[in-house]
Amino acid sequence: DAGITQSPRHKVTETGTPVTLRCHQTENHRYMYWYRQDPGHGLRLIHYSYGVKDTDKGEVSDGYSVSRSKTEDFLLTLESATSSQTSVYFCAIMESWQGGGYTFGSGTRLTVV
Amino acid sequence: GENVEQHPSTLSVQEGDSAVIKCTYSDSASNYFPWYKQELGKRPQLIIDIRSNVGEKKDQRIAVTLNKTAKHFSLHITETQPEDSAVYFCAARSGTASKLTFGTGTRLQVTL
Numbered sequence: 001d002a003g004i005t006q007s008p009r010h011k012v013t014e015t016g017t018p019v020t021l022r023c024h025q026t027e028n029h030r031y032m033y034w035y036r037q038d039p040g041h042g043l044r045l046i047h048y049s050y051g052v053k054d055t056d057k058g059e060v061s062d063g064y065s066v067s068r069s070k071t072e073d074f075l076l077t078l079e080s081a082t083s084s085q086t087s088v089y090f091c092a093i094m095e096s097w098q099g100g101g102y103t104f105g106s107g108t109r110l111t112v113v
Numbered sequence: 114g115e116n117v118e119q120h121p122s123t124l125s126v127q128e129g130d131s132a133v134i135k136c137t138y139s140d141s142a143s144n145y146f147p148w149y150k151q152e153l154g155k156r157p158q159l160i161i162d163i164r165s166n167v168g169e170k171k172d173q174r175i176a177v178t179l180n181k182t183a184k185h186f187s188l189h190i191t192e193t194q195p196e197d198s199a200v201y202f203c204a205a206r207s208g209t210a211s212k213l214t215f216g217t218g219t220r221l222q223v224t225l
Contacts, residue, residue: 031211042119042202042217043157050210058212059114090156094211100145102213104156 003027006091006105013112019078021108023091025071031094032074033102034058034066036087043090049074081112115140115207119216126193127224134219136203137185145206146179146186147213152199160201161188193223 003026013019023032034046035058045058047066055066063085067075078085088109092102116139126132138146147162163170163177163186170177174193179186190197200220204213 033212035215040217043215045212045214048210048212056210100206100211101147101159101162104158106156 004091004093004103004105006089006108008108009106010109011111013081013110015082015112016080019081019110021076021078021089021091021110023074023076023105025074025093027093027095028071029093029095030071032068033092033094034064034074034076035090035092036060036085037090037107038087046076046089078110081110083112086110086112115143115205115214117203117205117214117216119203119219121219122217123220123222125222125224128193128195130193132190132193132197132221132223134188134201134203134221135185136187136205136216137183138205138214139184140205140207141181141184143205143207145211146177147204147206148175148177148188149202149204149215150199151202151218157202190221193221195223195225197221198223 005024007022033048035043044060046064049055049068065077088107090107091105119136144165149157150160151157163179174191176189200218202218203216
């Protein structure tokens with residue numbers, strides 16, 4: 001499905017540890033996004049990328065960093081995980097045929113204990 | 114930045130009835146409005162979208178309307194079926210890098 005995969009699918013980690021989530025796409029899309037999904041909040045943008053090494057913050061970027069050293073990979077790092085970062089994380093790409101809509105990855109369910 | 118409000122948060126309809134979900138946005142420069150359907154445990158999937166130069170768009174049983182003056186847009190589902198049960202999200206695109214701002218979602222339940 002649009003060649004976008006996320007890993008891992010599930011992860012449990014301890015408070016204070018760093019965690020990296022990976023988003024991989026196979027179709028050379030320029031724009032990539034990281035969202036978190038929480039009940040009552042919908043999908044909120046964490047960070048996004050508009051090209052290799054070109055990234056910017058979204059509305060809920062505190063405690064997160066990203067890197068994009070290759071077109072196909074967009075990494076999201078929780079520098080020191082906290083319980084408030086327990087969430088479902090979705091990566092998305094903007095496909096040109098959709099004219100602006102996104103295709104989402106399958107998501108990563110992260111639990112911080 | 115853009116702010117999108119979505120109502121209602123939950124909606125229950127009987128099979129065969131119509132369902133309407135409404136969203137408002139704040140940024141008059143927003144020019145693209147997609148709707149996503151998310152089934153339990155799955156990823157959100159695009160079901161229909163509309164651009165700011167169009168007032169209405171239909172695709173079989175679903176339609177979207179846009180009122181730019183009032184800055185609101187709506188999703189209409191006719192002849193609802195049990196498989197329409199899901200969470201629906203509206204979104205608006207504004208600014209650079211095609212960022213989408215999402216509403217908080219509507220849980221639609223279609224009962225038999």
